[in-house]
Amino acid sequence: MSGIAYVRGDATMPLGKGVKIIAHVSNDLGGWGKGFVLAVSRRWPEPEVAYRAWHRDRAHNDFGLGAAQFVQVGPYTWVANLIGQRGIRTGSKGAPVRYEAIDSALARLADKALELGASVHMPRIGCGLAGGTWSRVEPLIAERLVRRGIAVTVYDHGD
Template identity: 75%
Template structure:
């Protein structure tokens, strides 16, 4: 089992060599524009465009909770849109939209892709921002799905 490296930095500027995947959690409502996705869109337009197409075509595709989409953004670099949030909430009103089971399922798909590509995975503390989750619930999922399969994971805490 590999360890999870937690560092200060920007997950949209993943460190290291070789193939890399930047992973984040998105919602199943087709909404994009707040939280970490703003930084993703600022750096690369492709993940947002791909997510919006994926959502628009959801009736005939695999879009939904637990799904994962891998978008190439540079040679050897992908962004993984992981659907792990049921809808959105405004402010702190209502239940947290995080869905740990969906994150777990999507992380399994991410692990398959990372192993296939020989890639490391880079992420903020997924599911713990606007989704309202807690890292003590998400970290074991990352360990079980990614680290246990030998995938190197770096978690970035942004200094902003």
């Protein structure tokens, strides 16, 4: 048992009460335009604006693999932009997913969730366009978040 709750639904409409952080994985190129981020942008413009500004000013901030950016989109709702993929295409170096970067970003997410007293909500991060496998991502979530007492809900889109 991983301690992760799995539900059918849309992670941009997180279930439950209290403060919630919606987490997703982004690339290190500043690209925002495919996958789960489109659903995020349909609900809130702020995470994309913040991510693009973070990338644009990367010479003067912590933007890069393993970094995390937290954008408040409502009184009790935040979006976590986690940098966990190198580039956007599968090539000679394999899929864009970088598990060690997801792990580092999840550690930052855990600190923020504990600071806010928040639960964490996400799709199967790193497993869509990033090309990762859930069997490698799920243990990172269990170790970084669940083990620290943070409630995690993973949303599988119902068709």
